[in-house]
């Protein structure tokens with residue numbers, strides 16, 4: 001893992017943008033995208049740049065089950081607001097959280113990922129070490145799947161909703177095996193509440209109890225941390 005420690009998420013966003021720009025220059029065509037607060041500064045810098053994704057493909061990690069694309073808490077809405085409206089891609093794929101048959105939707109999404117191998121995947125990190133919505137204990141072998149969100153994730157995401165009871169309890173997430181097939185992975189984490197997960201991901205045992213620790217087995221991972229998120233690392 002290449003670990004870059006920055007002052008704050010503004011500087012982290014600039015570094016993250018640079019990873020996208022370099023990937024694009026080197027021919028990357030399929031970009032795996034994430035939601036949540038973490039990638040927003042990188043997306044802002046992409047929007048402010050002259051990078052052009054009109055010939056590129058994007059594939060998002062996850063979506064809440066039960067929210068429509070026009071619900072302002074859906075990840076589809078998030079992506080349009082924070083990136084796609086300003087930087088359209090040729091084709092953008094997201095799981096459909098309103099699909100009647102969730103298992104069929106998961107299969108459809110796995111085919112999308114198989115047909116479009118991801119060149120660069122950006123990830124945030126859950127406080128419990130989740131990546132995508134792969135919560136602790138998730139099998140490393142399964143593909144796109146239905147997830148029951150843990151209380152830790154529901155609590156963390158409640159800040160985006162008016163009432164905690166509005167936070168969806170289920171999501172559809174790309175599997176860890178698909179994330180691991182990405183050619184290059186960029187993970188960003190900011191804030192002291194991520195420090196334990198960051199330490200486990202980098203210095204802890206490689207275990208399904210901390211899903212992000214699987215990244216220790218990937219040979220092209222760039223990690224961008226602010227000082228607070230890096231504060232528990234022994235080797236800095």
Ligand SMILES: O=P(O)(O)OC[C@H]1O[C@](O)(CO)[C@@H](O)[C@@H]1O
Nearest residue numbers: 035036037038124125126132133
């Ligand atoms: O970036 P945040 O808001 O801290 O959330 C952490 C991660 O968990 C998710 O919400 C679930 O995939 C991601 O979108 C995000 O990167």
